[in-house]
Amino acid sequence: xxxxxxxxxxxxxxxxxxxxxxxxxxxxxxxxxxxxxxxxxxxxxxxxxxxxxxxxxxxxxxxxxxxxxxxxxxxxxxxxxxxxxxxxxxxxxxxxxxxxxxxxxxxxxxxxxxxxxxxxxxxxxxxxxxxxxxxxxxxxxxxxxxxxxxxxxxxxxxxxxxxxxxxxxxxxxxxxxxxxxxxxxxxxxxxxxxxxxxxxxxxxxxxxxxxxxxxxxxxxxxxxxxxxxxxxxxxxxxxxxxxxxxxxxxxxxxxxxxxxxxxxxxxxxxxxxxxxxxxxxxxxxxxxxxxxxxxxxxxxxxxxxxxxxxxxxxxxxxxxxxxxxxxxxxxxxxxxxxxxxxxxxxxxxxxxxxxxxxxxxxxxxxxxxxxxxxxxxxxxxxxxxxxxxxxxxxxxxxxxxxxxxxxxxxxxxxxxxxxxxxxxxxxxxxxxxxxxxxxxxxxxxxxxxxxxxxxxxxxxxxxxxxxxxxxxxxxxxxxxxxxxxxxxxxxxxxxxxxxxxxx
Numbered sequence: 371x372x373x374x375x376x377x378x379x380x381x382x383x384x385x386x387x388x389x390x391x392x393x394x395x396x397x398x399x400x401x402x403x404x405x406x407x408x409x410x411x412x413x414x415x416x417x418x419x420x421x422x423x424x425x426x427x428x429x430x431x432x433x434x435x436x437x438x439x440x441x442x443x444x445x446x447x448x449x450x451x452x453x454x455x456x457x458x459x460x461x462x463x464x465x466x467x468x469x470x471x472x473x474x475x476x477x478x479x480x481x482x483x484x485x486x487x488x489x490x491x492x493x494x495x496x497x498x499x500x501x502x503x504x505x506x507x508x509x510x511x512x513x514x515x516x517x518x519x520x521x522x523x524x525x526x527x528x529x530x531x532x533x534x535x536x537x538x539x540x541x542x543x544x545x546x547x548x549x550x551x552x553x554x555x556x557x558x559x560x561x562x563x564x565x566x567x568x569x570x571x572x573x574x575x576x577x578x579x580x581x582x583x584x585x586x587x588x589x590x591x592x593x594x595x596x597x598x599x600x601x602x603x604x605x606x607x608x609x610x611x612x613x614x615x616x617x618x619x620x621x622x623x624x625x626x627x628x629x630x631x632x633x634x635x636x637x638x639x640x641x642x643x644x645x646x647x648x649x650x651x652x653x654x655x656x657x658x659x660x661x662x663x664x665x666x667x668x669x670x671x672x673x674x675x676x677x678x679x680x681x682x683x684x685x686x687x688x689x690x691x692x693x694x695x696x697x698x699x700x701x702x703x704x705x706x707x708x709x710x711x712x713x714x715x716x717x718x719x720x721x722x723x724x725x726x727x728x729x730x731x732x733x734x735x736x737x738x739x740x741x742x743x744x745x746x747x748x749x750x751x752x753x754x755x756x757x758x759x760x761x762x763x764x765x766x767x768x769x770x771x772x773x774x775x776x777x778x779x780x781x782x783x784x785x786x787x788x789x790x791x792x793x794x795x796x797x798x799x800x801x802x803x804x805x806x807x808x809x810x811x812x813x814x815x816x817x818x819x820x821x822x823x824x825x826x827x828x829x830x831x832x833x834x835x836x837x838x839x840x841x842x843x844x845x846x847x848x849x850x851x852x853x854x855x856x857x858x859x860x861x862x863x864x865x866x867x868x869x870x871x872x873x
Contacts (some may be wrong), residue, residue, distance in 0.1 A: 374576065380715055382634065387485050389439060390484070391609065394685060396404050396436045396437060396438035397438035397439075397866075399432060399433075399436050399438075400429040400430070400432040400433035400436065401429060401561065403429050404425045404426055404428060404429030407421075407424065407425035407428055407429075408421070408425035413454055413749075414687070415752070415753075416745070416746065417462050417744070417745060419458060419459055419460065419744060420462075420744035420745045420746045420749065421456075421746075422459040423452065423460060423740055423741070423744045423746065424741070424744075425739060426448060426451055426452055426455075427790075429448070429762065430444055430445070430447075430448035430737060431786055431789065431790045433448075433556070433781055434782075434785075434786040435780070435781060435782050435783070435786060439508060440726065440729045440784070441624045441726075441783065441786075442727075442729040442730040442733070445729065445730050445732075445737065446729065446734055448733065448737055449481045449733045449737060450481070452481070452737070452740060453474075453477045453478060453480070453481045455536045456473050456474065456476070456477030456582050457473050458842060459744070460473075460476075460477055460740065460743065460744065461473055461476070461477075461596045462744075462745075471706055480736060480739070480740070480743070482736075482763055483735070483736050483739065484731070484732030484733055484734070484736040484739075485732045485791050487732065487735050488695065488696075488697040489603050489604065489606065489607040489608065489697070489731075489735070490728060490731045490732045490735060491697050491700075491701070492603055492696055492697040492700050493543060493603050493604075493640030493728070493731055494724055494727065494728045495700035495703075495704050496541075496542075496543035496597055496600070497544060497547075497600075497721065497723060497724035497727060498704045498707065498713065498718060498721070498724065499541050499543070499545060499680070499683070499700075499703070500541075500542045500544055500551075501702075501713060501718070501721050501724070502544065502676050502679075502707055502713055502774050503538065503541070503542065503552065503676070504547070504551065504552070505672070505712065505717060506670065506672040506675075506676045506712060507666065507670070507672075508673045508676050508677065509538055509542075509548075509552040510552060510555070510556060510666075511663070511666060511669075511673065512534055512537055512538065513530075513531075513534040513553055513556040513557075514556060514659045514662050514663050514666070515644075515659075515663065516530040516531075516533050516534045517531075517534075517556065517557075517560075517655060517659040517694065518657065518659035518660050518663060519655045521560075521655035521656040521659060522535075522651060522652070522653060522655070522656055523650065523651040524576055524642070524649055524650050524652075525639065525642050527580070528579065528583040528637075528641065528642065528676065529638045530579070530605055531553060531557060531580065531583055531584050531587060531638075532583065532587035532590075532591075532634055532637060532638055534552075534556075534564060535548060535553055535584070535587045535588050535591050535636060536587075538552060538553075538595055538745055539588075539591035539592070539594060539595050539598040540595045540598060540684060541597065541601075541683065543597055543598065543599060543600045543603070544599070544600060544723070544727075544831075545588050545589075545591075545592045545598065545819070545822070545829060545831055546830030546834070547723070548588065548591075548598075549585070549588035549834070549836075550588075550830060550831045550834040552829070553584050553588070553627065554584065554834055554835070554838070557580050557581070557584060558838065560576065560577075560580060560655055560658070561573070561575070561576050561577030561580065561840065563650045563652075563654040563655060564576045564654065565653070566649070566840075568838055568839025568840050569839040572838065573840045573841075573842075574646070574647070574648055575609060575631075575647060575648045575649050576649045577838070577840035578645060578840045578841050578845070579641055579645060579646070579647035580647075580840070581835045581841055582641050582645055582835070582841055582849055583638050583641045584831075584835065585823070585831055585832065585835045586637045586640075586641060586853055587634065587637050587638075588819075588831055589819050589820050589821075589822045589823045589857070590630055590634050590637060590819065590820060590857075591630075591634070591819070592818070592819025592820075592822060592829070593626055593629075593816050593817065593818060593819030594623065594626055594627070594630040594634075595619075595623060596618075596619045596622040596623070597619065598819065599756060599784070599818065599819055600727060600785070601784045601787075601788045601818055602622070602787045602815065602818055602819070603729060604734065604735065604785065604788050605788050605792055605815040605818060606622075606815065607735065608738060608788065608789075608793055608796070609792070609796060609811045609814075609815060611739065611742065612742060612747065612792075612793050612796045612797055612800070613796045613797075613799070613800055613807045613810075613811050614807075615778050615807055615808050615811040617811060617812060617815065619625075619687045619688060619696065620688055620797075621812070622815070622816065625812040625813075625816055625865070625868070625869050625872065626816040626865065628864050628865070628868050629816070629860050629861055629864050629865045629868075632860065633820075633856075633857065633860055640853075640856070644849070644852060645845070645849060655743050663844055672711065672712050675707075675710045675711075675712050676707070676712050679706055679707060679710075681704050682703060682706075683699060683700060685702075686699035686702070687699060687844070700732070730785070731785070734785065737789065738793055741794075742797075747794060747797045748797065750797065750798070751794065751797030751798045751800060751801045752792055752801055754794070754798040754801075754865065755798050755801030758770075758798070758802055759802070761802075761805070763802055763804040763805045763806070766799070766802050766805065767799065767805065767806070767809070767810050767866075768862060768866070770795050770798060770799055770810065770814070771810075771813050771858075771861070771862070772862075773795065774791055774792070774795050774814050774817065775817050775821050775854075775858050776824075776858075778822075778824055778825075778828060779824060781828075782827040782828075784819075784821065784822060784828070784829055787818075787821070788818065792814060792815075795814060796811065796814070806870070808855060809866075809869045809870055812869050813861065813865060813869060814865065816861065816865065817858065817861060820854075820857040820858070820861070823850055823853045823854050824850045824851070824854045824859060825846075825847070825850055826843070826846050826847070826850075828850070835867045
């Protein structure tokens, strides 16, 4: 991972602005929440074991939010606890009474089921793509080239930042790696050229504009492609399991393209108008980028090989679905990266983020599946659907999308939001007669990236840009609300009629 300002990496920047794990209350809060829920009797119509499982699940989600431990550790603990208590939380009396039914063995199969999920391994393989960009230096070269070409004016520099993110987005499943680890290390060098310094009034000269544009753009690109953010892949898997809806890479892109392209074209200009820079133009930026490109020299063999492999992966994902599964295609490309020296096995072993994500998503897939397995999702959907029973399917769909989007204020992780909310919202929609499930599913999943604009903790890159010192806290919250409303309004005004035609 490229280094960030003042010699720190993304993890250090994140740790400065996210809660520390050492506070005892962070461990007590999820336990207290789980215990409090479990002590209440199960609601009418819900089996007691499903209520106990929901208590564990709620505790896991709260733990993901307050972070007493890393997310993967929380997932492992949650799955293990449910496995140990399987006769109380996973299986009802009817299952336990079946002849030959071995609850511990069945519970273990459930606990490990996430590691057999193809989507989980696609996420892991995609992280290797991001590592290839970093090791080869291709991501930095693309960003510098765009800055050199478009950096003479502040507005066109904003477009250069957005375009750089767009080019990297289809192949980089971590917006933290893409924006925090590739884009930010380049643009952090730019404000100083105009004497724009962090945590000072001069931060508004150009630094604030660049940082917010970068964050706003990466939120849009994170919604534009299935493979541009890891939770997108998890969301597709959940939609397949719960709503019985298959969303391909191409379908995802087509569903969001009119909204995403318009927003990406508008973002640099919107930021320019709403949060204007004091410096409008200058020659320093393209000169600096040209010097940095000269230092990099010509394209290396690793960059050339990586470019070819990235195009191969994209081609297989878009056109190869009939002959090869998306996960298999990704693993083919990762194997070629190893064979051609783009990555080494030691590089892969050292990528803690990838292995951490593998464990995290595997456990979250199992935990989310448990809500359906125990019958909680079906019960909640029936209850919530009853509240929407008198509403027309179209109106109910709009309400569900808005609820799903704005509840992200309560989450510090898009993954946690997907795991907790998407199964419930989808099941609720499925219980409403006449609900177009394909359209609802597409509208819900394409909001995942853009909801990252709402708060300083909403998505991985947010704390990085917040920690840059170029955007004051009050400005961050204000801009988040403004752009959040703009983004979801675009989805409803453009995306709803569009998806009704292309679904």
